[in-house]
Amino acid sequence: MSDFVDQCRREWRRLGVPDPLADEMAADLASDLGEAEAEGVSAEELLGSSAFDPRSFAASWAAERGIIPEPPSPGTRRRRPLVLVAFTALAALTLIVAALLLLTGQPKVSLVRTRAAHAGVLPVPPAPFVPPGTTRQVLLHANTSAPVEWILLFLAVVALGFAAWLWSNWGRSRPPGIST
Amino acid sequence: MALGAQRRTELLRGVLDLCLLAVMDEGPAYGYEMTRRLRDRGLAIVGEGSIYPLLGRLERDGLVETYRAASDGGPPRKYYRPSSAGRLALGLGVSEWRAARDAVDAVLAPVKVEVAS
Numbered sequence: 001m002s003d004f005v006d007q008c009r010r011e012w013r014r015l016g017v018p019d020p021l022a023d024e025m026a027a028d029l030a031s032d033l034g035e036a037e038a039e040g041v042s043a044e045e046l047l048g049s050s051a052f053d054p055r056s057f058a059a060s061w062a063a064e065r066g067i068i069p070e071p072p073s074p075g076t077r078r079r080r081p082l083v084l085v086a087f088t089a090l091a092a093l094t095l096i097v098a099a100l101l102l103l104t105g106q107p108k109v110s111l112v113r114t115r116a117a118h119a120g121v122l123p124v125p126p127a128p129f130v131p132p133g134t135t136r137q138v139l140l141h142a143n144t145s146a147p148v149e150w151i152l153l154f155l156a157v158v159a160l161g162f163a164a165w166l167w168s169n170w171g172r173s174r175p176p177g178i179s180t
Numbered sequence: 181m182a183l184g185a186q187r188r189t190e191l192l193r194g195v196l197d198l199c200l201l202a203v204m205d206e207g208p209a210y211g212y213e214m215t216r217r218l219r220d221r222g223l224a225i226v227g228e229g230s231i232y233p234l235l236g237r238l239e240r241d242g243l244v245e246t247y248r249a250a251s252d253g254g255p256p257r258k259y260y261r262p263s264s265a266g267r268l269a270l271g272l273g274v275s276e277w278r279a280a281r282d283a284v285d286a287v288l289a290p291v292k293v294e295v296a297s
Binding site for chain 2: 060
């Protein structure tokens with residue numbers, strides 16, 4: 001019995017429960033367990049399945065009293081890392097693609113114009129002869145598309161930094177005792 | 181956990197707060213005393229979570245009032261009794277429970293139960 005209360009005390013201390021409140025809960029619990037034992041009532045009859053898990057019991061009691069934040073639901077615990085993993089992977093992929101595009105000297109962006117008459121919207125290299133109504137393919141070379149890749153690179157670096165902050169913040173904000 | 185025990189646990193989980201409010205409405209009680217009153221009515225909480233977190237929630241929500249007093253020759257205990265909001269919640273909860281129970285009874289009443297010997 002006292003071992004159960006001692007484990008609860010350790011858990012409350014670890015969770016940052018103020019000493020006066022921890023003392024009060026420990027005293028009440030010890031008194032109830034002692035009275036139950038004197039009447040031949042098992043700890044399981046008093047505590048239910050919590051009798052086998054003092055840490056969860058202590059955390060749950062403190063959370064329900066509003067002394068510590070409530071642990072997130074199991075679904076939230078699983079979903080949040082998945083979202084972070086996906087976001088981090090996307091940012092890393094974008095960084096790699098942008099870096100590769102910048103490092104290669106090949107033309108990177110091709111724009112297709114449907115009519116020669118519309119080609120004047122972009123700086124089109126002069127062509128010797130284009131029959132009206134035919135399709136022309138306009139290739140924009142590296143120097144034209146580079147800003148897009150630099151923007152991608154910048155966004156990827158910012159996204160990776162944000163992902164790193166989310167990971168570290170999530171790790172710190174997880175309530176102690178949640179082992180997953 | 182057997183299916184029957186699991187169902188019983190699920191049913192209890194939804195009304196255990198009402199049961200606690202009801203037994204402390206009979207007279208202020210500390211934690212173990214409430215467990216004893218429940219057990220005397222055949223409501224053991226084996227398999228169900230402890231009543232302590234639930235009492236904590238009732239206290240946080242302002243549905244119970246607490247005070248410390250010496251028990252019969254024992255150490256000071258924390259006694260619980262329903263607040264006015266708690267009594268209101270108890271009344272509403274009991275009405276909801278009875279309505280749900282009657283509806284379920286209406287559905288299950290025609291079922292003939294054969295108990296295997």
